[in-house]
Amino acid sequence: MTPDDQALAAELALxxxxxxxxxxxRARLAGDRAFAAEVARWEEWLAPLALAFPEVTPPAGLEARVLAAIDTPGAVPRAGWLRWGAVALAGLAAAVLALVVGPLRAPPPPPVPVPARPAPAPLLAALxxxxxxxxxxxxxxxxxxxxxSGEVRVAAATVPRGRSxxxxxxxxxGAPVALGLLDAGRPTRLVVAPARRVxxxxxxxxAVSIEPPGGSPGAAPTGPVVAAGALAEG
Structure with a gap:
């Protein structure tokens, strides 16, 4: 769009x-999409101003006096004056919108940080x-x-040769639920499956039981229980 096209769009919107x-x-508005978009842009900018000020009836004879002043020798031609006035008024409207509407569109304040939930205290047991x-x-x-994390740490256990x-x-x-095998002669770290962390x-x-190599063949201990103790808050 040329400056003249933009001025014409502003005049039409005003x-x-x-x-x-x-x-x-109006004929160009119906057939020129770019011009129609420019007019719509001006109308959108100017609409809040139309709502912000009450309608005022001009004094009688004001239009005749203004037109007479424009048509006097040496005055700026009427069309050119209107075009300049439209651009000036549109510029003023944009400035007013920046001051009045701008604060209403200010970005929202940053969200209040939510304190991180403290990690649950560890559970301890003496077996x-x-x-x-x-x-x-x-x-x-x-x-x-x-x-x-669902991790269980157990101190080094003595395991008979050929057993687990x-x-x-x-x-x-409830019934016993297997959590895993312990390492023989050294501390063990087991990560319990999510479904069993409850x-x-x-x-x-x-509880610790002594089982055949690889663990109990069933869903419960088959060998002697050699250590047991209840979990408590650490």
């Missing part, structure tokens, strides 16, 4: 055209040798549970 100029602008299960090499074991030590979780009133809570009993 309603300052009349006669042949108005008819020509002692049950009465009647004492035997050489059997000793209490310490266990710790990281509830955030298996860790179980037993909820109050068992990792205070009051659940951890």
């Amino acid at each position: 309603g300052v055209l009349d006669g042949a100029e108005l008819a020509a602008a 002692t040798v049950p009465a009647g299960a004492e035997a050489p090499g059997r000793a209490p074991l310490a266990a710790a549970v990281d509830r955030a 030590a298996e860790l179980w979780a037993i909820a109050e009133g 068992l990792l809570r205070a009051g659940t009993t951890l």
